[in-house]
Structure formats: structure tokens, C-alpha cells
Amino acid sequence: MTAVSLRDVRKSFGPTEIIRGVNLEIQSGERHALIGPNGAGKTTLFNLISGRFPITSGEIALNDRRIDALPPHKINRMGLSRSFQITSIFHRLSVFENLRCALLWSQGYSYSFWSPLWRQKALNERAEFLLEDLNLTSRRDILAGLLSYAEQRALEVGMTIAGGASVILLDEPTAGMSHSETDYAMALIRRVTQGKTLLMVEHDMKVVFDLADTITVLVYGQVIASGPPEEVRASKAVREAYLGALEE
Amino acid sequence: MSEATPATVAIGAKPMGRAWLWWGALLLLALVLPWMFYDWTTGRHSGFMISMLSQAGMMVIFALSYNMLMGQAGLLSFCHAVFFGMGGYTVIHLLSSIGAGDIGIPMEVVPLFGGLAGLGMAIVFGYMATKQRATAFAMITMGIGELLATASVMFHHFFGGEGGITTDRMIDRSLFGLTYAQGIQVYYLIIGWTVISVVGMYFLTQTPLGRMANACRDNFERAQFVGYDPKIVRFVQFALSGLFAGIGGGLYAITYEIVTFDAMAGPLSANALLMAYIGGTTVFAGPILGAVLITVLQSGVSLLSNSWLVYVGVLFITMVTFVPTGLAGIVMAHGPIHKAGQLGRLTVPYLRLLVPGVALLLGFIGLVELLSFLTIGAAQGKKLSLFGAPIDVNAFQPWAIVAVCVLGGAGWLRIESKAFNRVWEQVTADVKARELLR
Incomplete structure (x- = not known):
């Protein structure tokens, strides 16, 4: 079954076309990596799928339902959640509150101003459980903005998966991390995205080839290759694109 | 001056523990304070103290309701007095109708109708303003403030023009058989509603809406990606803050028996900002400190000095420059x-x-x-x-x-x-x- 499908998606900023007709199918339960040189449009593509920017033309569907005209919060409620390349958390709320906020909608609280949070046992237990899962229990009551970088990245992943979305988009989750931090983060991501569809932008090739079932290569707003890791690794077009980008 | 150290624990991170003691002491102080200035020889309360304390009570509600926007939702509003004023005008008309025998509502619940008027206005104008955030939001609220200030001069029947409208609070309807002829009775009515409002507003900070208001303040984009529409969060928060401001305005009308243009004009909105900021927007109780301090300056220092506004202004500048977390922020940093x-x-x-x-x-x-x-x-x-x-x-x-x-x-x-x-x-x-x- 297709979890996310893109058909001839285009996006222009002013006269410049950044995404130039992308076709992509992401199967349910797949771990899909999106790679490509800087400026290829990977993050832009994420922004289009998650509804942060409107598309110029084309179609995007989530579980066979069109989402390309919907605002981000509606797309999120349909089961797609994303993280950001630049850490995006609620920096003046505690770590626990960050996770609880990420849980609220999926637990059906909506805009409730009548249910006191301290009495929501199931919700609070879930948030505590997530804290433990992310290994952040000792940081529970600290303001999220005061966490170390790696901890903030872990929190961001936690907030992304908290709502129980079936499709997870991670934008460079290991960017700026040391080797040991990357290993730890990848183990975490592997664990918390079990059974979900994962689409990930990543620069670290070791991580990509370790984790991904399918790799899509994006160059100048177009997909030049998509398939299993061995196939992509062997592809001449990919080698050329990457080498070309490096030579420039 | 100590550098502004951010409080390491978020607003209302946990339901209050030992803080109950402090709140209890504060309430007790508010209850007995008039009696400390009671003149036992003449058997009279100090009129000055009663009116200052009454003013402080309604300003506490007003400043806290302003902070629902400013501190908790990160919204800088310049039209908050509109909801206070509408509550006031509504209660004046209501008191006149009750006094004329048209409707029978006991005095104790009258302020609630001020609140409903504030809520209604905040729903109408909030719908416009909360479509935007940050600077655009501030600009829209400024426009709304000007609009209503102009309207209050134009629509004579309701607003009474520049002279405002007056009423008589001796409506002789009370749940407890009170006449509200004396200031002290009105003061205790104010205390009652202040307690209800403070508890209500604190409760709101502990609900999903309150928490998401904080979240949208910190990062509205992320809030969208956890399923919330920041516009609706802002709208509901704005409407509810109008409810409480209206209650404050209702108490104002009962206390002074007159509401004029001043009760909904720009300077009062600016006052809300001053009280919240000087008291501290990052702590729930901060605006209470600010409201009391500004009221004391307003009533006390204005008697002693022509230049009391200069002191308020310099205090504000000093706080913004050196202690952006406000008085409450300083206290919390010592925790x-x-x-x-x-x-x-x-x-x-x-x-x-x-x-x-x-x-x-x-x-x-x-x-x-x-x-x-x-x-x-x-x-x-x-x-x-x-x-x-x-x-x-x-x-x-x-x-x-x-x-x-x-x-x-x-x-x-x-x-x-x-x-x-x-x-x-x-x-x-x-x-x-x-x-x-x-």
C-alpha cells in the first residue's frame, strides 16, 4: 500500500522553480531516505508534503487522500508528522510539557479549557513513558531551551512520534551530532519508528545505507534515481550528480 | 542589578504545592487590610484605603487577564481596555434597569454580566485580530482600540458621550441582604470576584488550551505540526481573556457608579501592559504584584507628587531594560x-x-x-x-x-x-x- 505519493509536484518561488516535477511513491512501513546535494530541494519537498508551503502544481496524497491543499495541522491530524532541520521545540516549556503538548491532539483534548491537565492520568502516564523512552527522565522539569543540542534533537524526535502518526518525516535528525551521538540517535529513531513509514533527509551516507530500505536521490528539484540502496549506489547518474556537485 | 536569569521552571509546571500558603496569606491580608485603617473613634473606614484597595482588586483581574494574552500567549494587545470598558458600560445599564425594576438580578452576580459583555466583544474583535500574530496582531488591536474609543463618543445612547453614563448601585437586591451603600461592602464583593477570577484564570493555565497557548507563544509553527491550529488557540484564549477583563469592568462600574470613555480608551490598555510587565509576565502571579504596585503609585504617590507618572514611566523603562522578567521574575530567580x-x-x-x-x-x-x-x-x-x-x-x-x-x-x-x-x-x-x- 502507498503511504505517501507525489505526482508531478512542482514548486516555484517567484520565477525560480525549485521542485521541478517530482514523482515519488513511499510504501507503507518503508524506511525511505531522501538524499541529494545541497540546494537540491529536499527540505522544500518536506515542507510541501507536510503542508508548510503550498505547492504550485501537482498532487500529494497521504494514504490515498489528497492533502496538497490542506493546512499543516489538518495533515498532521491525518497521520503525518515531521521534525525540523533546525530544532523546533517549545523552548520555554519543560521537557515534560513539550511531550504532553505533542500528545494532546491525538489524545482527543482539542482546545479544551475545562479539563485540568493534572487529572488526565492516561495522558500524563504516556508522557512519562515517552520521557523514559527518550532517556530524558532526569531532565523532566528543565526548560526545553536549556537542554544540550543532542538532547533537544532527541526531544524533537520524541515530539514528532508522540502523536502516533503513521508517517514520520525526519529532516536531518543527526545533523551537527558527533559520531557517538549519531549512533545513539539512530538507535533511538530505529526503535521509535518501528512499524511506521519513515521518510528521512540525511547527509550521513553511513546512516542512509544502514537504515534505508529505499533511497531516492534528488538533484536540482528532480528525482534522478529511486530504489534499493545497492541499486542507487551502483547508479551512474547518481555518481555523476554527486561528483558533479562536488567539483563545482 | 542582577542579570535577568530565566526561571528554570516553566509557568505552572506543577499544580501549586506550598504556594497555597502564600495565596491564603495574601487573601487574608486583603480581607483584614481595611480594618487596619478603621477609625474606631468615629466608627468609619478610611475612604482613601477602601477606594485604593477596591481599585487594586479590579486591576488585579484586569492585569491578569491581560497577561493571558501577553505572558501566556505571547500576544501584545493594545485594545484590552475595550473589554473592560464594555463590561463597565453593560453593568451600568444593567444596574439602571434593575434599579427601575425591569429585571431582578442580585448584585452579587451582576459582574458576571460585565464578563459576558467582555466575552461577546472579545469574540467579535478577537475573530479579526487573532487571524494574525506578532506585529500584525498588535496593529489590529490598536485599530480596534481606536475604533471603539471613537464609537464611544459617537453612540450617545449606549456610551453617554464624553460625560459617560451614571447609575445608582443601591438596587436593593442581594443574595445576602446587603445594600452596598458602604464602600466596604463593595470592596468585599470585589474581593469575592477577584478570588473567583484568579482561580479561574489559574485553572485555565492548567488546561490543554492554556498549555497550547504557551506552546503557540514559543513556536506557533511546531504547534501546527502537533495538530493544533494556532489561530483557534489564539482566538479562544483572546475570548476568555475578554471575559475576565469584562468582570473587572463590571466591578469598576459598581464601585464608581459612572463609566466614561476613559474606561475603554488607550491609556487604560497601556496601563494593563505596564502592570503586567512591571509585575512580571513569566510568572502567573506577576501581574498581581504589578497591579497592586501601580495602583498604590496611582492613588498614593499621586497625592504626594505632581510627577507620579514620571515615576511610573521610569520604573517601566528600568524594568524593561534591566529586569525583563519583572518583579516576580526577580523573586522566582531566588527560588x-x-x-x-x-x-x-x-x-x-x-x-x-x-x-x-x-x-x-x-x-x-x-x-x-x-x-x-x-x-x-x-x-x-x-x-x-x-x-x-x-x-x-x-x-x-x-x-x-x-x-x-x-x-x-x-x-x-x-x-x-x-x-x-x-x-x-x-x-x-x-x-x-x-x-x-x-
């Missing part, structure tokens, strides 16, 4: 140090700050008063005197003393505050180290 039992180490550094601080303060007050007596005071035919000794504002000596106090105090304070900062950093570092060791 972890107190917990670690290290507060004693700050005593001497504080005392050393106090001396140049007082010198600067007195010098500044002297300067303002000399200037004021040189100009306005002279026009009013007033004479400046200190402890009964007359001071000649045209002589050289008082100006010299004041200049020495200001310049000397400022220079000395600079040196001392550097030393203080060093101690402060040392102490906070020690406290952190202790926490890590635990």
Missing part, C-alpha cells in the same frame, strides 16, 4: 538559591547595592521634584518643603546635592552591581553544581 540554603550569601551584596541604590533613587526623586516645582509647582503657587523645612528651588545648593546623589549614586551603583553580579553567578553556579551532585 533555587533559597532551596539550596544559599540565600544568606546574598545578604551582604544586597546591602551594598542598597546604599548607592537609595542615594540614586533619592537623588532622582529630588531632581524630578525640583524640576516640577520650578515649573508646574510655581504655576500652581506651591512651595517645596522637606520635613517642614522650605526649600528654595532657585538656589544652587539643592540642585548640587541632588546632582551629587544622582551622579555619585549611579557611578557607585555601577561598581557595586558588577561586584554583585560576580557573587550572583558564583552562587548560582554553586547551586547548579549541588543539584548535579544530588
Whole structure:
């Protein structure tokens, strides 16, 4: 079954076309990596799928339902959640509150101003459980903005998966991390995205080839290759694109 | 001045624990305070105290409701007085109708109708304003404020034009058989509604809406990606803050029996901002401190000095520059140090700050008063005197003393505050180290 499908998606900023007709199918339960040189449009593509920017033309569907005209919060409620390349958390709320906020909608609280949070046992237990899962229990009551970088990245992943979305988009989750931090983060991501569809932008090739079932290569707003890791690794077009980008 | 250290624990991170004691003490103080100024020989309350305390009570509600936007949702509004004023006008009309026998509503629930009027207005205007955030939001609210201020002069029937409208609060309907002829009865009515409002607004901070308002303040984009529409969060928060502002306005109408244009105009909106900011927007109780302080300045200092607005203004600038977390922020910053039992180490550094601080303060007050007596005071035919000794504002000596106090105090304070900062950093570092060791 297709979890996310893109058909001839285009996006222009002013006269410049950044995404130039992308076709992509992401199967349910797949771990899909999106790679490509800087400026290829990977993050832009994420922004289009998650509804942060409107598309110029084309179609995007989530579980066979069109989402390309919907605002981000509606797309999120349909089961797609994303993280950001630049850490995006609620920096003046505690770590626990960050996770609880990420849980609220999926637990059906909506805009409730009548249910006191301290009495929501199931919700609070879930948030505590997530804290433990992310290994952040000792940081529970600290303001999220005061966490170390790696901890903030872990929190961001936690907030992304908290709502129980079936499709997870991670934008460079290991960017700026040391080797040991990357290993730890990848183990975490592997664990918390079990059974979900994962689409990930990543620069670290070791991580990509370790984790991904399918790799899509994006160059100048177009997909030049998509398939299993061995196939992509062997592809001449990919080698050329990457080498070309490096030579420039 | 201590550097603004961000409080390490978020607003309302946990339901109140020992804080109940403080709240209880504050309430008790509010209840007995009028009796401390009771004149037992004539059997009369001090009219000045009662009206100042009543004013403080309604301003506490107003400032806290403003902070639902400013501190909790990160929205800078310039039209908050509109909801206060609408509550006031509505209650004036309501009291007149009750007094005429058209409707029968007991006095104790009348302020609620002020709140409903505020809520209604906040729903209408919030729908426009909350589509935007940040600067655009502030601009829209400014427009709304101007619009309503103009409307209040245009629509005579409801607003009574420039003279405002009056009523008589002796409607003789009460759940407890009270007449509300005396200020003290009105004061206790205000206290009752202040308690209800404070509890209500605190409760809201502990609900999903309250928490998401904080979240949208910190990062509205992320809020969208956890399933929330920040526009709706802002809208509901705005509407509810209008409800509480309207309750405050209703109490205002009952207290003064007159509501004019001033109760919904720009300066009152600005006052809400001042109270919330000076008190501290990052702590729930902060605006309470600010509201009480500003009210005392307004009622007390305005009797003593022509220049009381200058003091409020300078206080505001000082707070924004040196202590953006407000008075409550300063208090909260001492929490972890107190917990670690290290507060004693700050005593001497504080005392050393106090001396140049007082010198600067007195010098500044002297300067303002000399200037004021040189100009306005002279026009009013007033004479400046200190402890009964007359001071000649045209002589050289008082100006010299004041200049020495200001310049000397400022220079000395600079040196001392550097030393203080060093101690402060040392102490906070020690406290952190202790926490890590635990």
C-alpha cells in the first residue's frame, strides 16, 4: 500500500522553480531516505508534503487522500508528522510539557479549557513513558531551551512520534551530532519508528545505507534515481550528480 | 542589578504545592487590610484605603487577564481596555434597569454580566485580530482600540458621550441582604470576584488550551505540526481573556457608579501592559504584584507628587531594560538559591547595592521634584518643603546635592552591581553544581 505519493509536484518561488516535477511513491512501513546535494530541494519537498508551503502544481496524497491543499495541522491530524532541520521545540516549556503538548491532539483534548491537565492520568502516564523512552527522565522539569543540542534533537524526535502518526518525516535528525551521538540517535529513531513509514533527509551516507530500505536521490528539484540502496549506489547518474556537485 | 536569569521552571509546571500558603496569606491580608485603617473613634473606614484597595482588586483581574494574552500567549494587545470598558458600560445599564425594576438580578452576580459583555466583544474583535500574530496582531488591536474609543463618543445612547453614563448601585437586591451603600461592602464583593477570577484564570493555565497557548507563544509553527491550529488557540484564549477583563469592568462600574470613555480608551490598555510587565509576565502571579504596585503609585504617590507618572514611566523603562522578567521574575530567580540554603550569601551584596541604590533613587526623586516645582509647582503657587523645612528651588545648593546623589549614586551603583553580579553567578553556579551532585 502507498503511504505517501507525489505526482508531478512542482514548486516555484517567484520565477525560480525549485521542485521541478517530482514523482515519488513511499510504501507503507518503508524506511525511505531522501538524499541529494545541497540546494537540491529536499527540505522544500518536506515542507510541501507536510503542508508548510503550498505547492504550485501537482498532487500529494497521504494514504490515498489528497492533502496538497490542506493546512499543516489538518495533515498532521491525518497521520503525518515531521521534525525540523533546525530544532523546533517549545523552548520555554519543560521537557515534560513539550511531550504532553505533542500528545494532546491525538489524545482527543482539542482546545479544551475545562479539563485540568493534572487529572488526565492516561495522558500524563504516556508522557512519562515517552520521557523514559527518550532517556530524558532526569531532565523532566528543565526548560526545553536549556537542554544540550543532542538532547533537544532527541526531544524533537520524541515530539514528532508522540502523536502516533503513521508517517514520520525526519529532516536531518543527526545533523551537527558527533559520531557517538549519531549512533545513539539512530538507535533511538530505529526503535521509535518501528512499524511506521519513515521518510528521512540525511547527509550521513553511513546512516542512509544502514537504515534505508529505499533511497531516492534528488538533484536540482528532480528525482534522478529511486530504489534499493545497492541499486542507487551502483547508479551512474547518481555518481555523476554527486561528483558533479562536488567539483563545482 | 542582577542579570535577568530565566526561571528554570516553566509557568505552572506543577499544580501549586506550598504556594497555597502564600495565596491564603495574601487573601487574608486583603480581607483584614481595611480594618487596619478603621477609625474606631468615629466608627468609619478610611475612604482613601477602601477606594485604593477596591481599585487594586479590579486591576488585579484586569492585569491578569491581560497577561493571558501577553505572558501566556505571547500576544501584545493594545485594545484590552475595550473589554473592560464594555463590561463597565453593560453593568451600568444593567444596574439602571434593575434599579427601575425591569429585571431582578442580585448584585452579587451582576459582574458576571460585565464578563459576558467582555466575552461577546472579545469574540467579535478577537475573530479579526487573532487571524494574525506578532506585529500584525498588535496593529489590529490598536485599530480596534481606536475604533471603539471613537464609537464611544459617537453612540450617545449606549456610551453617554464624553460625560459617560451614571447609575445608582443601591438596587436593593442581594443574595445576602446587603445594600452596598458602604464602600466596604463593595470592596468585599470585589474581593469575592477577584478570588473567583484568579482561580479561574489559574485553572485555565492548567488546561490543554492554556498549555497550547504557551506552546503557540514559543513556536506557533511546531504547534501546527502537533495538530493544533494556532489561530483557534489564539482566538479562544483572546475570548476568555475578554471575559475576565469584562468582570473587572463590571466591578469598576459598581464601585464608581459612572463609566466614561476613559474606561475603554488607550491609556487604560497601556496601563494593563505596564502592570503586567512591571509585575512580571513569566510568572502567573506577576501581574498581581504589578497591579497592586501601580495602583498604590496611582492613588498614593499621586497625592504626594505632581510627577507620579514620571515615576511610573521610569520604573517601566528600568524594568524593561534591566529586569525583563519583572518583579516576580526577580523573586522566582531566588527560588533555587533559597532551596539550596544559599540565600544568606546574598545578604551582604544586597546591602551594598542598597546604599548607592537609595542615594540614586533619592537623588532622582529630588531632581524630578525640583524640576516640577520650578515649573508646574510655581504655576500652581506651591512651595517645596522637606520635613517642614522650605526649600528654595532657585538656589544652587539643592540642585548640587541632588546632582551629587544622582551622579555619585549611579557611578557607585555601577561598581557595586558588577561586584554583585560576580557573587550572583558564583552562587548560582554553586547551586547548579549541588543539584548535579544530588
